[in-house]
Every structure is written in C-alpha cells, then in structure tokens.
Amino acid sequence: MTNSSTLVGTDRPRLSWRYSSTNPQWRQQRRELQLTRANGAVETHAAADAEQVLVEWPFEPLSSRERATVRVRGGDSDEWTPWSEPATIEAGLLSPTDWSASWVTPTDVVGVDDPAPVLGTEFVVGPGIVAARLYVSALGIMVTRINGVPVSEDHFAPGWTSYDHRIRYQSYDVTVLVSEGNNSFHTLLGNGWYRGRIASFALHRGHPYGDRLALLAQLELRYADGRVELVATDGSWRSGASGVLLNDFYDGQFTDLRVDGYAALDRGVTVVPAPTASLATPESPPVRAVETMTAVSVNTTLDGRHIVDFGQNLVGWVRLRSRGRRGSEVVVRHAEVLEEGELSLRPLRSARATDRYLLAGTGVELLEPQLVFHGFRYAEVTGVAELSTTDIQAVVLGSQLDRTGWFSSSDAALNQLHENIVWGMRGNFLDLPTDCPQRDERLGWTGDIQVFAPAASTLFNVAGFLSSWLSDLAADQLPDGTVPAVIPRVFRDVKAFAGWGDAAVIVPWVLYERFGDAGILRRQYRSMCRWVDRVAELAGPTRLWSTGEQLGDWLDPLAPPDDPARAQADPAVVATAYFARSAQLLARAAAVVGEPADARHYGILAEQVRDAFCAEYVSSSGLIRSDCQTVYALALHWRLVPDGPTRTRTGSRLAELVQQQRYTVATGFLGTAVILDALCASGHRDAAYRMLLTHEFPSWLHAVDLGATTIWERWDSMLPDGSVNEGEMTSFNHYAFGAVADWMHREIAGLQPTAPGYRELRLAPTVGGGLTAGSARHLSPYGEIAIEWHLAGSGFSLTARIPVGVTATVVLPDGSEIPDVSHGEHRFELERFVTDAAIDGDRTDVSAASEAMRSR
Known part of the structure; x- marks a missing residue:
C-alpha cells in the first residue's frame, strides 16, 4: 500500500513554518530559505522580516514533475536557529501538454x-x-x-x-x-x-x-x-x-x-x-477511513433480523465478516435512529441506503462496499444466521482534515455538545461541505457553510478544503453574479438568496481571518465583487433588498413545520442586513488585496445600506421590524445600529425577547450563528450563558439530553417520546446549528484571534453560567495555542501557552488587561473578583481587589 504524495499545482508554492520552542526574548527578525533541486543545484534566499506563514515563493519557478527540497532557518539580531528538516515539494503536471x-x-x-x-x-x-x-x-x-x-x-x-x-x-x-x-x-x-x-x-x-x-x-x-x-x-x-x-x-x-x-x-x-x-491538482485532502468503530450491541429479532447499534451517528459503511452458501444474499440497511426498536427509514425519503451481497461461499468473507457511503448509527443485517459485535464494524469516512481545535468545560453536557458538533462536521465534510449525509440530498448548500465556516475553521484545518469548494463556487456563479444555493450546482433554476449567496464573500473572509491567507481573497475577489454588485442591482437605489424569493431564517423553530422558510424574521430585514455585512467585508477585502478605489466604493455602499436599514427597519425606541431574536441578533452583532441610546434599547429588547422565550432558542440557521455574540455585544452575557445552558426545548442541550451524538437539522428532529418529527425534512446530522462551537471557544474558553492567522490574540474568558472551568487548544498557523482557567472558591487562575510569532493580550475577569504577552507558558491569578453566581444571572459581590501574577 502506498500513500499519495502531497502535490502542488503551481510553480510557485507558498511556504510556512513553525518554531517548536525558543527563549521568551527571541523574535524572528530575519529568515533564510534554501532550495535544493533534483540536479543538486542549491538556491538561497534571505529576508529581514518576521514573516513565517504563507510566504511567497522566492526562487525560480518549478517545472512540471520537478521534485525539490526546502529548508528554513530564522534569526534574531544575534543568532540563527538550526536549519529545519528538509521538506519535499513536487510539482504536478502544470500544462495540458504534459x-x-x-x-x-x-x-x-x-x-x-x-x-x-x-x-x-x-x-x-x-x-x-x-x-x-x-x-x-x-x-x-x-x-x-x-x-x-x-x-x-x-x-x-x-x-x-x-x-x-x-x-x-x-x-x-x-x-x-x-x-x-x-x-x-x-x-x-x-x-x-x-x-x-x-x-x-x-x-x-x-x-x-x-x-x-x-x-x-x-x-x-x-x-x-x-x-x-x-x-x-x-x-x-x-x-x-x-x-x-x-x-x-x-x-x-x-x-x-x-x-x-x-x-x-x-x-x-x-x-x-x-x-x-x-x-x-487537489487542494482538499482526500477522503479516507479516519476511524473504525466496533458495534456496541446486536439485538436479534424474532424473525432473525439483527439490529446493530454503533453508539455514534457517523458517515461511512459497514464492514461485516460472514459465511454462507454460494449465492446466498446478505443485506445491510442503514438508519440514524430507531423507532420502537426498528430502523426509522422515513427520514431517508427515497434513499434506500442498502448494501447487498451475493456470497461466494468460500468460507469467511469480508463484506464492505467501495463505491458508496451512508449516514447512520444503526444497521439492520439479514441473511446471517448469527451475528456478534466482533463480526461487524463501522468504517468512518471523511476528508482527512487535521484537527486544530479542542474544547472542554466543567459542564459534561456542554462537552458532549461540542463532541456532537465535531462528529457532525466530520461526517458532512466529505469532499465538500454537505448539508446531510444520509437522505436523498447530500448537497453543498451555501447557507449552511456560510454560518458554520468560523466553527469549521476552529475545529479543523479547512483551508484547502474550503478553498477547493470556493473554486467551484466561482466557476458555477452565474454571469450576472448570482450564486447558486448549492455548490457544485445541481438546481436548474437559480435564485439569489440572502445568507446563501453571501457565502461568496463571508467564507473567503473567514479563511483569511483564521489562516492568514490573503491569497484566497485575491483569487476569489472578482467572485466576491460580482455577488455584492448583483445584490446592489437587486436592491436598487433604496439599498433595501426587499424583492424576490428568500429562504430567510431557515428552520426557525417557531415557523410552521411544513414551511421552514416562513420564519418570524422579515425576509427583507434579513436580506438587507446580509447586504450590509457582505459590502462591509468586501470593502475590507479590497483594502487587503490592494484595491483602494474599490475599498472606498464598497465602504460607502456598506454605510448607505446600514443607513437605509436603520431608517426603514429600526424605530427610535430600538424596535426592529418583525421584532424577533434573529433581526436583533444580526443588527447588533454586525453593528448595523450605531452606538448610542437606540443601540442600547435594541440590545435590551433582544434580551427581553430571549427572556420571554425562557432562554430557549427562537432562531433558525441564520440567527442561531450570531445570537450569543449579539447578547454579549449588548451587555447581556448572562442571558447568552442561560440560552446556551438551558435544557428546555428548543435548545442545544435538549438534543443532548435525548441522546444526540451529532447536531440535528431541526431543534425537534426527535420528539421527547422518542418518535421522529413527522416533517418530510428531518436529518439527525446537520452541522449548521453547531456554529455555536466558535462562540464556545472564543467566549467560554476565551481564545479570540484578533489578527489574521492568530498572529495576535485576546485571551479573555467569560466566566459565568455556573461554570467552574474552561479550556481550549488551537493549532494555529504559528503553532499550538492553549488556554485553561479554573475557579476555586473566590479565586481564579488562568494558564496560557503561546507559540513563537504570536502576541496576546490577556484580559482577566475583573477587567484588568496584560498586553504584549509573548510566546511561552504563562500563569495568571486573581485572589478575589466579581462573578456570575449561577445560570439565573444573580451576581455575587466579592472584593474587586485583584492581583495578577505572571510566571513563565
């Protein structure tokens, strides 16, 4: 068995490197790169700067099929590090004539x-x-x-x-x-x-x-x-x-x-x-078997069918060892959940999700497919007389993404929620970001990945994976700039949907922020412009996008079960908010890629849309048209309502609506991704914690209590009595509502990137909700960042690990800030401080006197 090599489809690949350790005072001030070609020729390039992530190729271009090795060393003003181990680069077939x-x-x-x-x-x-x-x-x-x-x-x-x-x-x-x-x-x-x-x-x-x-x-x-x-x-x-x-x-x-x-x-x-x-050449890693899981139970029915539980909703196939007479048939059916002990097949719609085998009769035979995949936790096996847990396994498939983000807290249910998000992403990131892996769909919906991209970039290295998908988005984008709701395109009729088409702008921007990749903005820039220009055309001189069909705040839990687009949020308010957001991000992207005229143009456009949004949809008392959680969340998180009394009242109204819903979720795909950030931005962190940690329906932890091992498409995909939602669209593995993972890393653990590629950080955990501990690790382009905090009595302690090339500002719960924290291990302590006592938001006053202690 051989492994595929890492191939580059360019003659000028970019280069990145990390430092494993060095003394705290050391800073890269210069670097030297050395290229050794296959013929033995050596080229060296030196530069006096601190760049170490996605550095432009400084040598003569590679030719097709050329193999070369590169090594690097860095230096401060006094000394060089040792040379790195050489890394091998191979160019693919760069020309059709190859x-x-x-x-x-x-x-x-x-x-x-x-x-x-x-x-x-x-x-x-x-x-x-x-x-x-x-x-x-x-x-x-x-x-x-x-x-x-x-x-x-x-x-x-x-x-x-x-x-x-x-x-x-x-x-x-x-x-x-x-x-x-x-x-x-x-x-x-x-x-x-x-x-x-x-x-x-x-x-x-x-x-x-x-x-x-x-x-x-x-x-x-x-x-x-x-x-x-x-x-x-x-x-x-x-x-x-x-x-x-x-x-x-x-x-x-x-x-x-x-x-x-x-x-x-x-x-x-x-x-x-x-x-x-x-x-x-592929940018995305290949689909591989990433794990093998043994069955946790096998129950045999009176008529000889074997119901197998793997204990985890997953994506892949069943591997079965069996024996039987020549020509006898073994059938394996798949489902995500059981109802009354039987496979629940209705959520699959027309998908049969069935593997069949005619045995050769040669003794013990290995049965597994090669050309299909299924989304399932349970399997039904027929045609086998006896079956034990040692006879059957589930092979877990997915794109071979490197894990980059880990989270833990003192709340076991919250930790399970995070694990569910990871599993949901792992199953749906199979060659492209699909909506679900089991029914007759499995498509690359743009709205789903638009809201989930920050969480995805936190949990796994999706730079190449999403870059590849964005290439297809630009290719399938219509000449007028409209972005299909599904990429690669499968729909005959293509409409411009707010929140879905905006993936053209938002996803590249997330990749730039999280991976420091300005190149993705340069490559996607025209696609980004074409989308915003198309929306500007649709909105017209009023700058209000109030025309056309919209999917809106899809799957709002208060919408009619048979009409998931009929959310509380006014579609025009949602569409105009997204118009403002994409114009704002495009203005920033234009500045990054060196288009100052465009930066001014789209910056002015963003201001015009914000002004029109406030004039048309926001009253002086702070109320926003359709008066529901999502419209306030979008307006607050994206700062569409400027600072001042109106914004304060808008924030208070959001908190009031959340309280009226008993801190349960009343948002769909678009609102859920920003609701907790909006509450924090308006000074209601206690409400954000209460919403996250409630177990009442609808909520994230309600599904955990019902045994979910992935994120569901609907807040009520399964009902409390164990029956499946009667709607025709019910998936038990959809990642969109898992967008909350990004908030958990940033707010609970406190690991917040403030410059592209995590080069600058804000380590600022939000202590609340009755939690007594939180932690996160993130493998950034510069190396692993780690933060862990604990409450003990009235004291607070925080430890942090920062890699070379990264600088952090540490913000302690009493508000004190420690700037310019460099690489190394650090510890901070507060003897006494003010904290939220419990989920109910009551506050316990403790002495505000604090002392921050730093040690390496």
Whole structure:
C-alpha cells in the first residue's frame, strides 16, 4: 500500500513554518530559505522580516514533475536557529501538454444501472526501474490497483467538482507496486457524483453531468539510465464488468462476490474527446477511513433480523465478516435512529441506503462496499444466521482534515455538545461541505457553510478544503453574479438568496481571518465583487433588498413545520442586513488585496445600506421590524445600529425577547450563528450563558439530553417520546446549528484571534453560567495555542501557552488587561473578583481587589 504524495499545482508554492520552542526574548527578525533541486543545484534566499506563514515563493519557478527540497532557518539580531528538516515539494503536471494519455470509456455502453466497469491493461517493466509515478483521473469515482494492490487509501477520488469547469486528478508514487517483468493495471469505476441519482437530482438542471464513465491514466516509469516509459490510457486498453452490480450514493451497492474482483477484461475501450474542463491538482485532502468503530450491541429479532447499534451517528459503511452458501444474499440497511426498536427509514425519503451481497461461499468473507457511503448509527443485517459485535464494524469516512481545535468545560453536557458538533462536521465534510449525509440530498448548500465556516475553521484545518469548494463556487456563479444555493450546482433554476449567496464573500473572509491567507481573497475577489454588485442591482437605489424569493431564517423553530422558510424574521430585514455585512467585508477585502478605489466604493455602499436599514427597519425606541431574536441578533452583532441610546434599547429588547422565550432558542440557521455574540455585544452575557445552558426545548442541550451524538437539522428532529418529527425534512446530522462551537471557544474558553492567522490574540474568558472551568487548544498557523482557567472558591487562575510569532493580550475577569504577552507558558491569578453566581444571572459581590501574577 502506498500513500499519495502531497502535490502542488503551481510553480510557485507558498511556504510556512513553525518554531517548536525558543527563549521568551527571541523574535524572528530575519529568515533564510534554501532550495535544493533534483540536479543538486542549491538556491538561497534571505529576508529581514518576521514573516513565517504563507510566504511567497522566492526562487525560480518549478517545472512540471520537478521534485525539490526546502529548508528554513530564522534569526534574531544575534543568532540563527538550526536549519529545519528538509521538506519535499513536487510539482504536478502544470500544462495540458504534459499529458500523453487519452480519456477512454468502455466500448460497450455501460449504463447507470449496469455493473460497474473495470478498465485496465498489462505492461512490462524493464530492469533498472528507479521510480514510478501515476497521474490518474476519472469521470465518476475510481478504485485503482497495480498488481492487485490499491495505489492509495483514498476513497471516491477524484471527488465532486464543478465538472463542467474543472476535474481533479490524483498523483501517486507507486514505485513499490511495480516490479521487473509483467505487471497489471486495473481501475474500477463507480457512478459517484458524476452519474448517479445525486447527479439527476429532482431539481437538477435537466441532465446529469455525463452518461458515460471514463478514465484518464498516465503511469510514468523512470529508469536509472534516465529513460522514461509511459503506460497511458489509449485505444489498446481493455474493459470488463465487475462484480459490483449496482452502485449509487443514495441507494447503496449490490455486490456479487462470486465474480472475480478484477473482472475479465474481455471488451474494448473507446477513446473519447477530452472534457472542456481543466485538470486540476487537489487542494482538499482526500477522503479516507479516519476511524473504525466496533458495534456496541446486536439485538436479534424474532424473525432473525439483527439490529446493530454503533453508539455514534457517523458517515461511512459497514464492514461485516460472514459465511454462507454460494449465492446466498446478505443485506445491510442503514438508519440514524430507531423507532420502537426498528430502523426509522422515513427520514431517508427515497434513499434506500442498502448494501447487498451475493456470497461466494468460500468460507469467511469480508463484506464492505467501495463505491458508496451512508449516514447512520444503526444497521439492520439479514441473511446471517448469527451475528456478534466482533463480526461487524463501522468504517468512518471523511476528508482527512487535521484537527486544530479542542474544547472542554466543567459542564459534561456542554462537552458532549461540542463532541456532537465535531462528529457532525466530520461526517458532512466529505469532499465538500454537505448539508446531510444520509437522505436523498447530500448537497453543498451555501447557507449552511456560510454560518458554520468560523466553527469549521476552529475545529479543523479547512483551508484547502474550503478553498477547493470556493473554486467551484466561482466557476458555477452565474454571469450576472448570482450564486447558486448549492455548490457544485445541481438546481436548474437559480435564485439569489440572502445568507446563501453571501457565502461568496463571508467564507473567503473567514479563511483569511483564521489562516492568514490573503491569497484566497485575491483569487476569489472578482467572485466576491460580482455577488455584492448583483445584490446592489437587486436592491436598487433604496439599498433595501426587499424583492424576490428568500429562504430567510431557515428552520426557525417557531415557523410552521411544513414551511421552514416562513420564519418570524422579515425576509427583507434579513436580506438587507446580509447586504450590509457582505459590502462591509468586501470593502475590507479590497483594502487587503490592494484595491483602494474599490475599498472606498464598497465602504460607502456598506454605510448607505446600514443607513437605509436603520431608517426603514429600526424605530427610535430600538424596535426592529418583525421584532424577533434573529433581526436583533444580526443588527447588533454586525453593528448595523450605531452606538448610542437606540443601540442600547435594541440590545435590551433582544434580551427581553430571549427572556420571554425562557432562554430557549427562537432562531433558525441564520440567527442561531450570531445570537450569543449579539447578547454579549449588548451587555447581556448572562442571558447568552442561560440560552446556551438551558435544557428546555428548543435548545442545544435538549438534543443532548435525548441522546444526540451529532447536531440535528431541526431543534425537534426527535420528539421527547422518542418518535421522529413527522416533517418530510428531518436529518439527525446537520452541522449548521453547531456554529455555536466558535462562540464556545472564543467566549467560554476565551481564545479570540484578533489578527489574521492568530498572529495576535485576546485571551479573555467569560466566566459565568455556573461554570467552574474552561479550556481550549488551537493549532494555529504559528503553532499550538492553549488556554485553561479554573475557579476555586473566590479565586481564579488562568494558564496560557503561546507559540513563537504570536502576541496576546490577556484580559482577566475583573477587567484588568496584560498586553504584549509573548510566546511561552504563562500563569495568571486573581485572589478575589466579581462573578456570575449561577445560570439565573444573580451576581455575587466579592472584593474587586485583584492581583495578577505572571510566571513563565
């Protein structure tokens, strides 16, 4: 088994580095980078600055296929650090002329309901082989083997992109898989996103991306004498039918294990014209098996069905060991919840979510699919006489994202909520940010990721993942600037929806803030402008976006169950608020990318929209039209109402509404992401804590009490009696309401970035809600940041760890500030202070005298 190498699709990759440790007085004031090319040539570049994140490539450009190593050292005014270990960089195929392979498809037409095809060839490797590199892509999804061994652990490659515009290709070092003499190459092709039911979605533009699967493969064999031989797809390759009789992301996989997995290549292939889309190297990490979970229980019904509980709502597939007579059938069905001990299948809608196997009868057989995934906690297995927990596992799949954020508190339910958010994100970040992983949908809804992007960037390194998705957003954006509600686009009719289309501006800005990446703003800048310009056109000279259909504050818990868009919040108020927000962020982005005229233009536009918002929707008494939690939350958090008496009254009205709802949530997707921040910004942190920590319905912890292990689509996806919401749209794995995780890190733990890439921090925990401890860790571009605080009696202690290159301001609960805290370990203490006594918001007065102590 080999692992895919990290490939760069540019001749000028950017460079970042971290320092593991150094003395507290040390600061990088200069740096030196050294490049060693494959031919032994060495290039060195020195600069006198403190930059260490996403530094522009200072050397001559790389050429296609070029491998080189880079190392770095940093220095202050007196001395250099040791050189880093070298990092290897390899450029991909940077020009279309680098490709010699042709796209090929089975000559016999293979339909969507036919057995999955295998394409392959035999090739000979001569003596003196030193390296073998495979470049491969597909229309569909692929599983590639050389000499019977998978070339990687990747699943569903090359993934879902806007196939009309760009198609990814993978690159693998397969040197260890080839050997001198005869060798074989086989690729199994699945429908995937390209041609399955997901591509023929009911509201699709009218046709799937294509009706035929295809393969592009180029294996380059390098010998010691410098020769390069190519094994590339062309008309001489062969095809055959595999034992995968059916495969569809919604419906599952049907596999005949009696058929040789590699198939008899008894048919020809046809060379087809290359797609007009460009070939691109992946920015996003591959989909991999990230964990394997053993079943926690197996219950067998009277009629012999086995109901398996894995204890966690997850995304992936079931791995089952079974034996049986040849041709007997084993069936595995999946569901997220049980009702009266049986799988609850209604939330799947038309998705069958069923894997079937015809056994070969060769003894113990391993049953697991390759071309589908499911969202489930429970599985029903039939066709097996006996089943124990040791016979069955759940393979957890997801994009292989690096974890960057961890949180803990003194409240066990709050910790479980955070864990649920992590699991919900892990399952829905599978090649692209989907809304849900189980039913007949699984689409990249822009509104969901727009509200969740800050939390996502806190929990995992999503820089490449979301950058890749944003490339598709720009590609699928309409000529008039309208952003489809789903990316990649599947809807025939595209409308401009506030809060959904705004992902074009908000998501790039979040990536800039969290990862320090101005490059993403430069790349997406025209897309950002086109969206705001489109909204300005729709709003007209009044600057009020009050026309057109809107999704609004989707899934407001007080909206009619069968009409999730009919929220309390006036759609025009919500739309105009988003117009102001995106114009404001675009003005800032223009300044970052060096467009001062645009910065002035969009800054003035943002002011005009804010003024129009206040004049039309905000009364002198502070009331906002439709008088509900969401409209106040948007206006306060985004500072659409300026400082002064009106803003004070607006904040008080929000707190009053929250109190009237008994501190339960009365917001949908758009309002929930900002409600706690709005309460804090208006001086009502106690109300924010009470809302977060209430267990009454609807609330975050209500679902925890009912046994949730992920975040639900609806606040009442499950009812207290254990029955499932009767609506047609009920998912138990939606991440949108998990946007609260970002607030938990920033306010409860107190870890707040104040400059792009966490270069500057504000460590300011909000002590309240009856919590006695809080902590967070974050792996920033500069290294790991950690904060932990505790209450003990009337005392307070805080410890912090700050990496090299980062400076923090520490704010203690008594309001005292310690600025310019540099890298290292630090401890701060208060002997006595004023704190919230409990969730009810009563305050206990303790001596305000405090003493801050710092030690390294």
